[in-house]
Amino acid sequence: MRWMxxxxxxxIGKKYVMAVTGVGLVLFAVGxxxxxxxxxxxxxxxxxxxxxxxxxxxxxxxxxxGLFTMAVxxxxxxxxxTMRARAARPVDYVKRESQIAxxxxxxxxxxxxxxxxxxxxxxxxxxxxxxxxAFSKGGAYGNVVIGFGNVWVAIFYIVAMTFFGLHLYHGVWxxxxxxxxxxxxxxxxxxxxxxxxxxxxxxxxxAVPVGVLLGIVD
Amino acid sequence: xxxxxxxxxxxxxxxxxRQKSPAEPGRMVxxxxxDISPDMSFLExxxxxxxxxxxxxxxxxxxxxDCREGIxxxxxxxxxxxxxxxxxxxxxxxxxxxxxxxxxxxTIEPWRAKAFPVIKDLVVDRSAFDRIIQAGGFISVPxxxxxxxxxxxxxxxxxxxxxxNAACIGCGACVAACPNASASLFTAAKISHxxxxxxxxxxxxxxxxxxxxxxDLEEFGGCSLFGECMAVCPKGISIDAIQRxxxxxxxxxxxxxxxxxxxxxx
Ligand code: HEM
Ligand code: FES
Numbered sequence: 001m002r003w004m005x006x007x008x009x010x011x012i013g014k015k016y017v018m019a020v021t022g023v024g025l026v027l028f029a030v031g032x033x034x035x036x037x038x039x040x041x042x043x044x045x046x047x048x049x050x051x052x053x054x055x056x057x058x059x060x061x062x063x064x065x066g067l068f069t070m071a072v073x074x075x076x077x078x079x080x081x082t083m084r085a086r087a088a089r090p091v092d093y094v095k096r097e098s099q100i101a102x103x104x105x106x107x108x109x110x111x112x113x114x115x116x117x118x119x120x121x122x123x124x125x126x127x128x129x130x131x132x133x134a135f136s137k138g139g140a141y142g143n144v145v146i147g148f149g150n151v152w153v154a155i156f157y158i159v160a161m162t163f164f165g166l167h168l169y170h171g172v173w174x175x176x177x178x179x180x181x182x183x184x185x186x187x188x189x190x191x192x193x194x195x196x197x198x199x200x201x202x203x204x205x206x207a208v209p210v211g212v213l214l215g216i217v218d
Numbered sequence: 219x220x221x222x223x224x225x226x227x228x229x230x231x232x233x234x235x236r237q238k239s240p241a242e243p244g245r246m247v248x249x250x251x252x253d254i255s256p257d258m259s260f261l262e263x264x265x266x267x268x269x270x271x272x273x274x275x276x277x278x279x280x281x282x283x284d285c286r287e288g289i290x291x292x293x294x295x296x297x298x299x300x301x302x303x304x305x306x307x308x309x310x311x312x313x314x315x316x317x318x319x320x321x322x323x324x325t326i327e328p329w330r331a332k333a334f335p336v337i338k339d340l341v342v343d344r345s346a347f348d349r350i351i352q353a354g355g356f357i358s359v360p361x362x363x364x365x366x367x368x369x370x371x372x373x374x375x376x377x378x379x380x381x382x383n384a385a386c387i388g389c390g391a392c393v394a395a396c397p398n399a400s401a402s403l404f405t406a407a408k409i410s411h412x413x414x415x416x417x418x419x420x421x422x423x424x425x426x427x428x429x430x431x432x433x434d435l436e437e438f439g440g441c442s443l444f445g446e447c448m449a450v451c452p453k454g455i456s457i458d459a460i461q462r463x464x465x466x467x468x469x470x471x472x473x474x475x476x477x478x479x480x481x482x483x484x
Contacts, residue, residue, distance in 0.1 A: 011440030085398035097299035180465030
């Protein structure tokens, strides 16, 4: 097991940790997004679904612990790699032009920080309710409708999920490459995979606040 | 050079990093570069500017160069924010002034990385690359009578891949262009060049462990898959090499019982 600690000490090891935890978080995000879409099937279906999740008991806590661990590992490696990159260029250029780096790749760090802020807000908003104006335990549907009744909150969710889409567009492509499982190809498959996944996750997540804003969900 | 007499001379301004020694602080200084032929190479243009500086009793601008034909990897300049300047697949020495417009102001800076400290002006110390090579960028073979060329069959795609990666001239543009100042493309090219050939197999795992450890020790940044290195590489080396390096490194870490020895970790 000692090799794992040693692996973690290397830049490549930290990238593997980012990529593996990233894959885990992506899988969660896809599931979460799909679950959310049940809000369009009415209060009954959505509340039942939420209730089912809540009644998982110990399983729910195992899932939460797993997600929390993955998020912490992901963020710790991101912070360490960022600090390392900063230190690697103590004197910056007067002029440096980006060549082919995508906007998504260049906003990984700032977007990641926004996502961290978002996650804290999101949990205090819809899970524990402290930041919700009229939180009702067991009333998930009503919580969503009232929560997004505040336009600014809805906009914050939409902006955060747009950065999440960008994060995934670069992250999924980078993760596949970091793990070394991409097939060498001038027109890489994983680019299309990343784009498709990013669009699906982005659209699926923003559908809910947009639906409330448009009065489709009420 | 035909056309040298007909081409309009260019009037340029250079904005150049000047730094007397590693210890002294540097600064950007502007110089006129008058009557420059568009047919000159970028380094010839600097030669002309330097001759005028010398005639005026000033210190010429120090820059690295050797072959001037794009094969040695000595030259390395950040030109207008791009490593080796605006031409793809081209070293600074093979860049021509016709790539610029009359009246242009050209910003020229040294490679910027903690691992590449400035020695003087535009000259940086790239011996960190040599130390990465020393760590494992070789194969141990008995030198003696050469064996028959056909004794070791190598599939054509493998030979091609090895050659593509062997094209690396170690100029350091990848580090210079990388927002993280990462040496991943350089190290990966060297690991891939040897790692796909039969001669490179016995030391493949050790090579990955030792070279990556050295790369980290030299305080280069990690890879974020920005792709900037590949865009400026004068030899067009693909970031495919980096995933190969990652795979070799992770596999070696997980399978070699003596991994610690090769990474030199405490
Ligand atoms: C919550 C706060 C988050 C922060 C601060 C963060 C930060 C980052 C940063 C800085 C990178 C680029 C690392 C580098 O190469 O330099 C990255 C990569 C990545 N992120 Fe995140 N991220 C967060 C959340 C997420 C979430 C929720 C997911 C998925 C659901 C995710 C998926 C990924 C993936 C797949 C990668 C690519 C890994 C690689 O480059 O190999 N991230 N993250
Ligand atoms: S001087 Fe040799 S590659 Fe430019």
